[in-house]
Amino acid sequence: MSWGYKILSVIIVFICGMTFMVTVAMRQTNEMFDEQYYAKELKFQELIDAEKNLSLLPDTIRIKQNSAGLDISLPTFKGNTNAEGEITFLRPSDQSKDFIQKITADNIDSISIPQSSLVRGEYKIRFKWQAEGVDFYREKIFFVQ
Template identity: 25%
Template sequence: MNWPRSIILAFVLFAGLVITMVVISMKHEVNLVAHNYYEEELAYQDQIDRIQNFNDLADKPTIIRRGEEIIVTFPIHLASEIQSGEIHFFRPSDNSIDKKIELKLDQAYSQSFPTNGLGKGLWKTKLRWKSNDKEYFSEQRFVL
């Protein structure tokens, strides 16, 4: 084989590699952290205020994993003043299995959530509630 043919063969192989990588990358699904990412980013000061409100609490709600369930427990004085709230089970690697559940506390000011519907791996619990016209936010990680 002579030099001109070798150079042409190298360019053809390189072009084939580039085209293959472009096709593979076009077929790869990209999961964003949130579908409305830009709107959430613009309103991030509100999120900072929610986190600060949570940090200012003397008694904070707890999120624990016990066996096959996750339990959210509120202190009595906070639970009696909740106007609305939700917990978001967020899977960073696959947003299609995320779950949002409305807070409905029982007489013990807690609520349990089964983990059998959640896949194995890293999860984040995003607890958000409104009390006395103030909003609060807490985030905690756990691994199943």
Template identity: 30%
Template sequence: MKTNWGTAVVLAFIGFITFIMSFVIRMNTEKKYDHQLVTEAYYARELSFQQDMDREQRTHAEGMEPRVEQKAAGIYIYFPEQADMQKITGKVSFYRPSDRAEDFEVPITLTETFLLVPAPQLLPGRWNLEIDWQYGDDRFLTHKKIMY
């Protein structure tokens, strides 16, 4: 049987639409293609973005930026030596860009000049650190990206 070009075009459209629809359904139903925002309250955090940038600039300008070092025991976060360690409070948030389920927070309670996050808590790969801390009445913020 001989087909004309109109029938071939219609069959090509039907084949293309079938392919696209199967792709869309597969992407929405399979767990390995789970699409997620970086944080739960993404839009609420976006509203405070300028305040966070100002805090981060002030942290850098005043020389209060914590130093982050990776060692075999884990990640060491050293706070400025001029600060009284007993007056430092806050939290360190670890964000894993590849898997939100691995995100966690560590409260800052210092007895030494550093905070240690043990290696067993950290999977190999990229981590985004957000060090949000307070010293007296001043609040500071630092963002770091590390490969562990």
């Protein structure tokens, strides 16, 4: 085999490899974790302050999994009489399985998420609520069995 055929072979293998890489890249989905990612980035300092507020509380967020689903308990702040907010369940592998659970003063001590709402795997859970005019925020990674 002469050197001309070897160069031609290398060029053909290179072109086939590049075609394969372009085909694979075009089939990938590029979902953003949040649709309004850039707008939320501007409010990042507010989230830092809300996380600091939560770290000052003596209690922590508790998540327990049982056969019925998840039981979530949030820390108490001045009785949580005016508490409201939301818990966002984000599924990194499938955006269609994301959902939001509302937080009210009535359910802040024991929030139940039914097993039917959950799929086995990893969730990024965002807790964001306000009680007595003070904001609280925390993100946790949780693996549902």
